[in-house]
Amino acid sequence: MLRSLADLSREDIRRELAMLVGPGRVSTDDDALRAASVDRFKKYMAVHGIYDGPIPAAIVMVQSTEEVAKVLAFAHAHRVNVVPRTGGTATEGGLETAVEDTVVVDGSGMNQILRIDPVNMMATAQCGTPLQVLEDAVRAVGLTTGHSPQSKPLAQMGGLTATRSIGQLSTLYGGIEDMVVGLEAVFPDGTVCRTKNVPRRAAGPDLKHIVIGNEGALCFITEVTVKLFKYMPDNTQYRGYLVDDMGAGISIIREIITGGFRPSVCRLYSEEDAHQSFAAEHKGKCVLIFICEGPKAIVAATVDEAERVVSGHRNEVMSQPLIAQWFGHLNWGTDQIKAEQDTMLKERWLGYTTEIAANWSDVMDIYESVMHRIRAEYPYADDLITLGAHSSHSYVTGTNLYFVYNYRVNCEPREEINKYHIPLNAIIVEEALKRGGSMMHHHGIGKYRTEWTEQEHGSSYYMLWKLKQTFDPRGIMNRGTMFKAVED
Numbered sequence: 273m274l275r276s277l278a279d280l281s282r283e284d285i286r287r288e289l290a291m292l293v294g295p296g297r298v299s300t301d302d303d304a305l306r307a308a309s310v311d312r313f314k315k316y317m318a319v320h321g322i323y324d325g326p327i328p329a330a331i332v333m334v335q336s337t338e339e340v341a342k343v344l345a346f347a348h349a350h351r352v353n354v355v356p357r358t359g360g361t362a363t364e365g366g367l368e369t370a371v372e373d374t375v376v377v378d379g380s381g382m383n384q385i386l387r388i389d390p391v392n393m394m395a396t397a398q399c400g401t402p403l404q405v406l407e408d409a410v411r412a413v414g415l416t417t418g419h420s421p422q423s424k425p426l427a428q429m430g431g432l433t434a435t436r437s438i439g440q441l442s443t444l445y446g447g448i449e450d451m452v453v454g455l456e457a458v459f460p461d462g463t464v465c466r467t468k469n470v471p472r473r474a475a476g477p478d479l480k481h482i483v484i485g486n487e488g489a490l491c492f493i494t495e496v497t498v499k500l501f502k503y504m505p506d507n508t509q510y511r512g513y514l515v516d517d518m519g520a521g522i523s524i525i526r527e528i529i530t531g532g533f534r535p536s537v538c539r540l541y542s543e544e545d546a547h548q549s550f551a552a553e554h555k556g557k558c559v560l561i562f563i564c565e566g567p568k569a570i571v572a573a574t575v576d577e578a579e580r581v582v583s584g585h586r587n588e589v590m591s592q593p594l595i596a597q598w599f600g601h602l603n604w605g606t607d608q609i610k611a612e613q614d615t616m617l618k619e620r621w622l623g624y625t626t627e628i629a630a631n632w633s634d635v636m637d638i639y640e641s642v643m644h645r646i647r648a649e650y651p652y653a654d655d656l657i658t659l660g661a662h663s664s665h666s667y668v669t670g671t672n673l674y675f676v677y678n679y680r681v682n683c684e685p686r687e688e689i690n691k692y693h694i695p696l697n698a699i700i701v702e703e704a705l706k707r708g709g710s711m712m713h714h715h716g717i718g719k720y721r722t723e724w725t726e727q728e729h730g731s732s733y734y735m736l737w738k739l740k741q742t743f744d745p746r747g748i749m750n751r752g753t754m755f756k757a758v759e760d
């Protein structure tokens with residue numbers, strides 16, 4: 273536990289914040305503060321009411337860029353740790369308040385859609401706008417953001433941008449880094465920066481990429497402008513196949529993607545992972561799924577190519593309505609979170625994931641070494657209910673792997689995280705790094721992959737570290753996330 277570095281007491285911090293934004297927007301409610309001290313990384317302990325880290329001093333509900341600037345400048349002046357928050361769906365400890373007397377700056381009240389511009393095909397929204405709300409608004413005028421992470425019903429534009437999120441349709445539309453046209457962010461000394469909304473420019477490095485993916489460790493994102501695309505759901509086609517093994521599935525995907533085709537969804541489930549969604553249909557095989565969308569002629573050409581490539585391998589065709597139905601139930605809202613909590617409490621089991629990225633030539637090596645190592649050396653492998661993986665985001669140069677592990681908890685709730693999630697996560701990270709991959713594809717580094725940040729970046733860590741030192745010299749932004757302490 274890190275002691276507060278602030279030169280003010282907990283009570284002084286609360287009083288000063290109330291003076292800055294008004295007392296009605298500074299929460300010091302005990303239950304809210306305890307819940308705000310963690311995210312879904314510690315979901316099992318949280319559901320049992322166990323909070324083992326520092327409890328924040330306050331949650332500040334900001335309403336404007338000016339208020340964010342005032343709160344950050346105050347925190348910077350007095351060395352108060354700040355954790356930015358919007359939708360609260362983080363999975364990697366990014367929302368954990370690792371330092372005593374932290375202030376959680378909650379942007380979910382900044383939830384206005386500021387502009388939908390169908391001529392220039394972009395929409396601007398404040399950081400607290402839920403993606404689902406933005407998507408519904410643009411669909412009403414025949415457009416789509418193309419962004420569809422599983423957390424779409426809950427996640428908000430600030431957090432989605434701060435984590436470099438990616439959605440299920442990424443193979444066609446890209447990740448958030450491809451979608452953001454421009455943004456506004458506030459830096460710790462209160463400086464407000466806005467980047468220009470133009471299609472491209474060659475005016476030095478593209479500065480928005482310093483902000484995208486910063487995980488609240490450099491600045492607070494207040495506004496985001498994203499691209500829009502025509503929404504043509506009537507043309508969408510769903511295809512599913514059973515394939516013998518992961519290697520065959522990966523080579524099918526590679527052939528389609530490197531051939532220049534872009535299904536929006538391009539997914540391959542290992543046999544074990546397929547069992548979770550297709551228990552009655554997968555017949556002990558891997559499941560390969562394509563969804564093709566966009567203009568009719570492009571959809572037809574993409575479906576033809578997928579079928580041509582798949583037919584060169586031994587495979588079995590799955591029912592199209594089944595795939596459409598599966599896709600329709602993929603996202604998680606509050607009902608699914610509640611059901612998961614009930615399962616954790618009543619049945620003492622839960623699931624986690626760790627996602628990595630790799631080039632085509634490395635991906636099977638990483639897959640096999642992770643599966644082998646967990647089965648051979650992880651001492652509690654008998655408690656694993658599911659150990660599998662899927663590839664769900666593909667690129668011309670490679671793909672991702674999303675390792676999935678569900679386990680029965682055979683210990684006290686307080687011990688769960690160290691017995692299961694942390695060591696399993698570590699094996700996956702180590703194997704990915706050892707074999708040339710990236711240790712994270714889209715959930716961000718959070719606080720539990722920070723120990724590997726330098727190894728992940730190699731010699732380019734110099735640039736990342738200089739950004740931290742330059743923009744956050746007093747180390748007040750989300751301490752422990754992505755970077756070790758600034759003094760280290």
Ligand SMILES: Cc1cc2nc3c(=O)[nH]c(=O)nc-3n(C[C@H](O)[C@H](O)[C@H](O)COP(=O)(O)OP(=O)(O)OC[C@H]3O[C@@H](n4cnc5c(N)ncnc54)[C@H](O)[C@@H]3O)c2cc1C
Nearest residue numbers: 358359360361362366422423428430431432437438488493
């Ligand atoms: C069921 C479920 C499914 C998920 N599926 C996906 C998926 O398909 N794809 C995917 O990419 N992720 C997924 N995630 C992870 C998570 O939803 C994403 O990381 C999402 O981008 C977080 O958005 P949020 O608004 O909830 O952010 P939060 O959880 O509030 O914050 C996430 C991180 O961003 C920082 N942050 C938040 N707001 C700001 C801001 N305004 N300025 C600066 N920093 C900020 C926080 O400090 C924290 O480190 C999933 C999570 C869950 C629970």
